[in-house]
Amino acid sequence: MKRLLAGTLTAALVLGLTGCAEPADEPLTEKPVIYLYPEQKTAVSVSLDYAGTLTATYPAYENGWHVTAEPDGTLYDEAGNEYSYLFWEGESKPDYDFSKGFCVAGADTADFLHETLAEIGLTPKEYNEFIVYWLPKMQENPYNLISFQSERYTDIAKLDIDPTPDSVLRVFMAWKPLSKPQTIEPQTFTPFARDGFTVVEWGGCEVK
Template identity: 55%
Template sequence: MKPVIYLYPTKKEEVTVHLHYNGRLTSTDPPYDEAIGGWRVIARPDGTLTNLADYKEYSYLFWEGADYPLTVDQTRGFVVKGSDTREFLQSKLVELGLIPREYNEFIAFWLPRMEHNAYNFIQFVGDEYTKNAPLSISPKPDSMLRVFMAYKPLNQYVKVAPQKIAPFVRKGFSVIEWGGTELVD
């Protein structure tokens, strides 16, 4: 699991983010502050963050986790040719509610892992992800979108029921998270 968290408050303010992950954190940037159980930052409306532990500037909060077996129903989702993955992701991520900065960073991270596969099974996981990696954020955001993609390389096309995508509307203080994982048998 390799998610990033963007914070977009309506005004410059201190924000605390606590991640309650049901697994083991393997990497974070900025470093996850164990003393407070999270990150404490000054967030600006443009998404720029200043970490209060080291006063360095960041674009987002990154975390990577392990030791959590994600269960995904592989009978629904999407099966996409590897060579079509860029266009598919851009289209679906816009539909989900990501803006260019966010979907471009998502695609830059995930595309090299996916584009050379014959096909990719892709599902945007909802409750299974959020219940096992809940976030507590103070002050409480007005809107929060958590996009988590599970994918599996395939050698041939497999028919699956298409996944329904729910649109997201940003309002007020918005928190946007994207991440993903490769499914292994």
């Protein structure tokens, strides 16, 4: 039986909704992307049990995603179309935990994310894609309060993956902008080992 190593980290970023997203009463779970890294070419099915409303998916989520995954993470659908990852976005009413985290000056956001995401276990490709999505929303704020979520996120966005992965890392950042620095107990992270069929997800939420 395969071992399921759940390295679950989520970073909840709280900031007013910006960019192309319309203002909403419910926080937007933005751009969770799911990477699949099997040890050999494998047909994989992924289903998402989300306690909210999906607002966008790519490729289209139709009773789950059904793809063929290569060891380098390249995905193909049944029509042969190629993807780098599975994307989804949705609205929900989460209660994210900000009891621990980090208060980071906006100008220091890029360096902070680079160092912290690498420590959590993302590869350069993964954390660079994370940073280029979130940095424009955060770097102009005087400060950002950042907390990486675990069960507060995974309990509302459950993944069912077949075949069962050996290693799972889910990084979800909750954050909000601050005008002044705030004292907060720092988070610590358990090292993540990529062993066998590995699944990695990252996303975030701008909390008002």
